[in-house]
Amino acid sequence: MRITNSLMSQSFLTNLNSNMNNVFKYQEQLSSLKQVNRPSDDPLKVSKIIDLKNEIKQNDTYQGTINDAIDFTNVQDAALANATNSIQRIHTLTQQAANGTLNTDDRAAIKAEINSEVETMMDSLNTNFGGRYIFAGQNSTTKPFTIERADDGTFTGVTYNGTADNTPKEISRGVMVELQTDGSKLENGEGNLGQLFNDLFQALDTDDTSQLGGDLLSQIDKEMNNILNVRTGIGATQNRLTAAKARNEAENLNLETALSTNQDIDLAETYMQYTMEMTAYQASLNMGTRILQTNIMDYVR
16 A cells, blocks of 8 residues: 555656646746747757847848948939039030130130039049948049149049949848949040040130030030939949848848747747646645645554
């Protein structure tokens, strides 16, 4: 009889310990709101949670890159819009200067305004965003365009100090996009901006209406079209980045949902399980009290 009671006591203690562990498990889940709190709880699930967290972290990095690139291209577009206004004004002023009824003083006044527009245009192309010059290629810490002048202040040319490179950005695993930072592309390929403006100022100084209304006006037209083409390319990049941002956000939502499914508890269900385990534990305690009392009486006998 004592052996049987001893076995019953051992079985009771085993079951009680199991019930207590289950109660502790659900208490811990309710406290942390997590399904697993240590690798030993569920190694496979913990491994999956770690992978999901790493994916989300990487996705956040890509999202930051995309947002920065979108801001960068927005600044580029605004800069080229200003540059376009300047070159359009230069075009209009050149047309006016080609008018044979104007005198030298009139063209001198036009030259002064064109000179101002050239400086404004260069300021636009030298726009800096977040410590980076937007049209300097890989040499982004150096102002890309410098107006060269003689000692007397006479315009002599424009120097491009950047590199003939675009700037690649990784916006998703294995997916690259190039930001159009090559400032040399802003020149129309038939001579640099410095040469164009230098020829324009010389024609104004010599009242060369034929040159002003002919070749120079044609070159300015080409420069306007060239800036427009670059701006169109940047617009295409913006569209691609916007689409990538939407995909990234959707992917991030899916990852967060998967993480929640594997990591977070169902509060109502977990509380119900906790209540059930607590009830079982308390019932075991009550039953155990009777078993232990019986064992004690056997020894007393």
